[in-house]
Amino acid sequence: MSLVQSVDNVALLPAYLAAGTAVLVLLADLLVARAAAPLAVAAAGAVATALGSALVGAGGQRSTFCVAADCSYVFGGRAALVGVLFALLTLGVLALSGPALRAGQSPVGEFCFLLACSMTGGVVLGAAGDLITLIVALETLTLPLYVLVGLRRGSLASAEAAVTFFVVSVVATTVTLLGAALLYAVTGGLHLGRVGALLAERRDLLDVPLTTAAVALILLGLAFKVAAVPFHAWAPATYDGAPLPVAAYLSTASKLGGVVALLAVVQRALPAEVTGPVLAGLAVLTMTVGNLVALRQRRTVRLLAWSSVAQAGYILAPLGALALAAGRTADARAAAYAAAVAYAVFFVVLELAAFAALVALRPAGADGGSLDDLRGAARQRPWVGAAFALALVGLAGLPPGLAGLFAKVTVVRALLDGGAGWLALVVAVNAVIGLAYYLRLASGLYAPPADAEAGRGADVKAGPAPAVARPSGAVVVTLAVATLVALAVGFAPQLVLDLAAR
């Protein structure tokens, strides 16, 4: 075996682009005095990364850093999808942060650099072929976020959120690493494909309690990243303390990262007999607890945070079908993985649209505020309000936002294909609970101001409504693009389903 590996630089191109963006942002921040320079460089880099991922992905699967048949870096269809999504989400979050950065809330150069670093982690994550690459990529994705969360100047909540996030995250990473180490001890492999093949070949390994423990620990550590219950407690506080665009990034890109990592290990490495029940349990807990607690939230971002906890449950749910023998046929497994990816894609689009609308409705640099702060907002800004309502209704899984409807349908279909009707019923009941709080938020947007409601019927003039600032152009464009994408994939969901199945 030669120690000098041949490196496929084309496969690595998206990672180079993403990492290069981070470096260039730093340089731009140092060399150009204008605050807009790093933003522009970061945006251009994100576009380039997206294009690079799409182009490399279109050319078929490429692998590099291989030892014999096992490769640490595999850039295929899934990796391309993940790379493009990460780059676009980063671009969207950059656009959303414009007003906050202009208001001088956070240092521009550092903000853009950290975001680009995080994007690099995400791009590599999609292509990770062994457990170490996977964990390192995931940490590259998460580490900058600790700082980003705490980057709001003069906000105690922000600093607190950052510390909570950091500590809980470190604990979770430790758990994952412990699991990976135990798995190495049992199988002697770290490459996902190799571990998977070994466990499929030697069934007796599954009887060793250590194997089960290792698998469970890896899963649970990764469950933290998707904010699955019981590893979710950091999410609401962190989202609420973070600047709004960072909360958007946390609930879309960071969550997507967790899903990708989970899927990678579940699909390629770990035995479905063990992962299935654990994931089914996590899914049920996550969606139920997330939805129930969201019912009682009075702050917008906390409500969205709990809702995104619940949404993580729906993403995990199709994988729960693996718990049953009927769910472990090749077809049912493929359907379950594809459904999880497809739901995640629908979800990030809608979630980004919701956060974009929230940023647009709030004053520059403000936090999400309480639900009452948004009361009647859609009457003052009908288009933004309509887009917000559409995104929320989509998240609830209902028309007229067809994207959300098809997302729900995809999950239920995958579950019933896998014979997990009970889990489908749990998802169904949760959809009802979910609608309750999405409706509360959405109908509040259209409600008359509180004093007008009290004097309804009488000719009472509404008091001075809370002023809704005019949002910046970039925010509006992000919102419009996210909404249009949501509408487009609503009418052509097959696009997403095809991409997800690759």
Place this chain on the structure above:
Amino acid sequence: MSLGQVLLVATLAVPAVGAAVVALLPRDRAARLVGTVAAGLTLLATLPLATGGRGWTAYGAAPAVLPWHRLDLPWVPGLDLRFHLGVDGISYPLVVLTALLTLLCCAYTLWKVPDGGGSGRALVALLLVVEVGILGTFLALDLVLFFAFFEVVLLPMYAIIAGWGGPDRRRAARKFALYTLLGSVLLLVGVYVVVAAAGTADLVALTGGAGLPRGTQLAAFTLLGLAFAVKSPLWPLHTWLPDAHTQAPTVGSVILAGVLLKMGTYGLIRIAVGVAPQGARWAAPVLGVLAVAAIVAGSLICLAQGELKRLIAYSSVGHMGFVLLGVATLTATGLQAALIGNVAHGVITGLLFFLAGAIKDRAHTGALAELSGLRETAPRLAGLLGFAAVASLGLPGLAGFWGEAFAVVAAVERGGPLWTTLGVLAAIGGALTAAYLLRLLRRVTHGRPSPAVGRITPGLAAAELTAWAPLVLLALAVGLAPTLVLGVAADPVAALVGVLR
């Protein structure tokens, strides 16, 4: 693309485009006018659908569903979803009824926008979206497409209640949305239980069971039956209905009672019974018992009810009980009774809600204790109310008679102690129906005018008469010539009963 296919697409596209245009037009009155025109064009597009091939000319056994027109396009193969539309004798009367009622509601809104703060423009746009959903539900020949349209209706109807309703509208609207969403997610699970087992969502292929194993059929019928029972609504899953009706604006109540509930009974006949006939046979006694319980309980509750709109809402529970009893018998007579009962209830209850709305708007109260002597101050309004009430209690010669009488006949014909008892109890329920409607008339129209009624002027607006006249005429026409509905439905019902054996 044949003319029929163009019409099918137009039936859905015209209101959809109309809703978009109405929402975008800046001027309120012009927008309402455009919406009314769109609703009128939709009605015009549905009428020629009746022309079309009725016969089965190819070799082999005729399929259980034989649409007059159909359109079948691929949409989302990954979800087994095809854009598959069609119309036949079971769906056609409901399609026309939907288009008609929406047109009447839009025209009514042209004259009067309910209070509540929302603009008339938005209300008309929402009415048109609701129309798209209901028409799509009746036209869909693909299970998944059916489900999608079933859900389209939910939030616009929520918005209509929450935006233009009475004082307690938010709570009522939320209850409506959550309760009926529960029904529709059960429908989703039921649909995919069928699709996962059969590998197709094509209703034409699935009707008759398509060789689904018995266990699957029982599970599917349970889920689908529950889903449609919530929507219909079947006692004891009905409690969203009175609140929603009482708080909804007049046009909302008319659409809700007139056609939205029909999605449940139509779905029960076309989807639940059609796709899982073994399940239907298995569950028929339970369904029958619950239907009769709905008739009796609904009538009794009406008898003790003190609010006008709430009373009419509960009367819907009783009337839909007759429809569901007809379905539960699984005989040709019963299914025919259910179909004509559906249409009759849509026409009569639509009219009743229009009249109740007119009375409440004028008297500013709906409490029966505060209403009396309407015939003294507004004789024409009182007369129309009398007509509608008498039609609703099933007087022979008016539309309400056929559905109720033949549901009872079908139950008795089915024979056996259970069904005979159910038939007798349903007949007693029919007598109670007469009792509460006559009580309603005695309270509202007879006696000395109460202070609330004393203020009412006798005049009726031209817009009101325009909106009500078609319903009065239809109640008479369907009553005198039931073949208007039964004639077109005879062949499809016979085919459906054929596969139930």
Place this chain on the structure above:
Amino acid sequence: MRVPVLLLAVPAALLGLAAFLPPVTDRLGAPEGELTHVGPALLLPLALLAVGVALAWAGWRRDRAADPARALGPLGPVFAAGFMLDDVQRALVVRPVTALARLARAADERVVDGAVEGTGRGAQGLGGALAGLHRAALPRAAVGVLAGALLIGLAAVLIGGAA
């Protein structure tokens, strides 16, 4: 007024006798003697009727100012109220039905709808209780994560080992 009364009274009194005319009975297609079967069932009421008419006439002759029905004594009101059938109906049918109706309405609002509303309130309450659990400071959150990982890991090992 006299003409319509005559027009109605004369046929009312006489048309019944048409049952004895063969042309009418033939038209009606009734079997021979079916319509005009003179038996006790017909004669007894006729006789009673005649007695009643005679008694009433006699009473009227005795005192033209008084009401002959007074002769019935305590039975008078009963007869006047149609043997109290209305009261019997009210007691046996109407009252139970209205009571049942009130009961049905109360049951519908309290039990059936109460269950629905209760479910909603229950979900709200559960949400509140769960939300209360989440107002924990950092150390408890970290401990919670570790404990959760430990518990689920143990469960997986135990259940996975048993399977």
